[in-house]
Amino acid sequence: MSYFRIIEDLIKNARGPPPLEGVKVVEFSHYILGPNIPRLLAQLGAEVIKIEPPPRGDRWKYASMWGGKGFYKGMRIDYLYLNSNKYFVGIDFRKEEGRKLVVELAKRADVFVENMEPGTLDRYGLGYLQLREVNPRLIYVSASGYGNWGPLSRLPSYDIIGQAESGVIDTTGWEDGVNEAYRLPDYPGDWLPSTMAVSAIISALIYRERAGRGQYIDLSQAASMQRFMYHFTYMSLTGSRLKRSGFIDPSAYVSGVFKTADGRFAAIAAMTERQYDALAEAVPGLRGMRDARDPDSLWRKYEAVRAWASGRTLGELLEFGKRAGVPVQPVLNDKEVLDDPWRAERGSVLRIRDRLYGEIVVPGPIVKMSETPLAVRWVARPVGYHNKLVLARKLGLPPAEVERLEREGVVGYWDGQLGNMPPPGWNAEDDPVFRGERDEVGP
Amino acid sequence: MSDREEALRRLFGDREAKPEALEGVKAVEICGTNFGCRIAGSLLSELGAEVYTVPDEDAKRITPHGATIDGVGIPYFVEGRGKREVALEEVPKLLSELDILIDGLGPGRLYSRGMGYPQLSERYPRLIYVAISQFGHYGRKAEEYAEMPDSDLTGQAYNGYMAMLGNPSLPEPYSYPIRAGIWLAWAFAGAAGALSALAAYWARMRSGRGQFIDVAINEVLSVDHPYQLGAPFVLGAPRQRSPTIDANILVTYTTAKAKDDFVALATVIWPEVEAFFEIIGRPDLAERWRKAIEAWGRDPGQLKELEREVFAEVAKYKAEDLVKASREKGRPPIAVVKSVEWVASQPHWRMRGAILELTCRGKKILVPGTPYMMSETPGRVKLKC
DSSP, X not given: OOHHHHHHHHHHTOOSOOTTTTOEEEEEOOTTTTTHHHHHHHHTTOEEEEEEOTTTOSGXXXXXXXXXXXXXXXXXXXXXXXXXXXXXXXXXXXXXXXXXXXXXXXXXXXXXXXXXXXXXXXXXXXXXXXXXXXXXXXXXXXXXXXXXXXXXXXXXXXXXXXXXXXXXXXXXXXXXXXXXXXXXXXXXXXXXXXXXXXXXXXXXXXXXXXHOOOEEEEEEHHHHHHTTOTHHHHHHHHSSOOOOOTTOOTTSSEEEEEEOTTSOEEEEEEOSHHHXXXXXXXXXXXXXXXXXXXXXXXXXXHHHHHHHHTTSOHHHHHHHHHHHTOOEEEOOOXXXXXXXXXXXXXXXEEEEEETTTEEEEEEOOSSEESSSOOOOOOOOOOXXXXXXXXXXXXXXXXXXXXXXXXXXXXXXXXXXXXXSOOOTTXXXXXXXXXXXXXXXXXX | OOHHHHHHHHHTOOGGGSOOTTTTOEEEEEOTTOHHHHHHHHHHHHTTOEEEXXXXXXXXXXXXXXXXETTEEHHHHHTTTTEEEOOGGGHHHHGGGOSEEEEOSOTTHHHHTTOSHHHHHHHOTTOEEEEEXXXXXXXXXXXXXXXXXXXXXXXXXXXXXXXXXXXXXXXXTTTSOOOOSSOHHHHHHHHHHHHHHHHHHHHHHHHXXXXXXXXXXXXXXXXXXXXXXXXXXXXXXXXXXXXXXXXTTOSSOEEEEOSSSEXXXXXXXXXXXXXXXXXXXXXXXXXXXXXXXXXXXTOTHHHHHHHHHHHHHHTTSOHHHHHHHHHHHOOSOEEXXXXXXXXXTOHHHHHTTSEXXXXXXXXXXXXXXXXXXXXSSOOOOOOOO
16 A cells, blocks of 8 residues: 555544543634634634623624625624634623633633733733632633733734734835835734644643643734744844845745746745756756845846746646656635645535534644544534533533523623624524533534 | 733743743654744744754755855754754654654655654554645645645645735736745644644543644645635635735725835724724715725725725825824724834844844844743743854
């Protein structure tokens, strides 16, 4: 059997429990930066309870996308993804009893994730310094633009502010004639830090096994992007700034995006001398220029490859790349990513049947594991959808007590605003999960 | 500084004296020229793992414009943090005490040397083997592209990321899709590699068994952040690049040129959009913008027209005046787009260890620090010249 088949069999036959099974997470967050952390933890098998103030909760779900076309059966499509595998409770934390409920959930939790403006939760008695008193084993994560302490910590942030303050916008685009500044699209100032945070959290869990203590993780969006900015080093080493270079990777021997003979865009990057030499065998004008790596030379080499690539189809360039050992790939658009057979085979674009919202395409797990597979089991729910399930079955409150909390407005539900509703035709009476009689999945 | 901030500053103080989270965890990275692999090893090192690296002469030469420190390229130097070099031939001697092996060479390479997961797992069932490659280690495409090396640029391209970046109305070739100015595909691959290695380690603490993990650089962005899938799923078509207004929420969540500098405008929810139009003295734009969004599906030109009006207004103000007005108003967040030079000079990032200063042969060198600000087990950058 080939190596590829052996690995495929391992991955396809993965049957174990998910890696973070048993880890309990409380999410008190909104938009993307906060919620993506528990999303990944839930994908890894943790139990995530997302607390939202009723009736509106996390405001990200209402932002209109694509002229209002971003909604799918009453919820926004990306919100459904971003909040998959979570339990939704609606708790009014401005009420004393609401705060007590949050504290009760935090007492049984391993991890607490929040991304409010620094200091906000402290004002409600729900900051790290307060919750560690009731649960010293708690791993508490605050995600913010600048971090929770330091001279800039009080400034508000979103992804684009983190991008601007980290310097990453200054690394992207062109200069010398193209005087434009581009934000990196689709909010990497949220996705990258939140992905980084998961390693810190699991490390803290591992440490807690040894030391018995939880801790505070103070994650900064901007610092997470600065982690990958070699520009600081270049600047201090050479005395000059690393100029923006559009599609050219300044660390390559030659690189760029090229228009092919069949009207596609292809990225080519010769990262090593051997790759460059292989390209130079085919491309007129490259020989003898390999070690000239200043910006002007990189541009001249780009132009040589551009002339060559423009006479070849994407397919021909890919064949060349495979044969010569040079990195070449198409610049895919959204639709091509969605329809990519490779992603479908790997389970990276998944068609799932969600119990509530029906058939839906979702992004699959971020990695594939052979013993402890990751999964997307259900997508987001409206505010408070799991109130009964969580409060009665997980927190052990008597049904009469849950009813009282509902009556007194301590816990509550969605109000039917677009972006925060069950699918058309949903009926509470017919939904055993909403009524707290059974869990989303399993027995 | 408030009492809370002071308490936090103390809580996070004395970093060097504190223990490390991953003390006792041993990893080796065999990366070749794959920096996603090196980043995964670095993140484990920052969290306290003992990390060995197999040196690679080609990787040492991957560096902006050929710049080197102590004879190696900048990325290799920066990602060498805390790592001990070990020759590939010596790796087998480490295996019995190894927890994590990170393989960035491409599918089948280590297998052909008798060091693939199928062989190693027989002898070392506790081993966690993280493979980081462009198309993964299984499936037709992995096999088809096995001889083609990976790169960050091709990763950004295949992830659908570059298709959304750049200005299509510039003259060619400046109009072509461009890259994020950092190695975004490699960064995500490294982050995914590190977190999955640790998830597997956590699972092994219960099961006693290691496992194989497959990270594909060419998909890692599109599975982590979901717009490449969500947009065409509901729209039935790919999005178009929009270097100005946000391609998703269709509002002024963007950069714009003020009189002197660029500003970043963080208008996400509608009250922030309205507040921004008030700041630039054009509250009338709110209603027109709302109508233009409603008409976007049949006439995207209306938004373009309004966008020009907004940018013309922004250009009348100094950047700092816009920032000041937004703070006085309470929203939306607005920031001046900072230069790398400015960022490097900020005490905030130095104080928090996000940017570090080393002395190399008498010269002060700045390097990216660590974002792992942890109160009990702070992340550490063990980097020396």
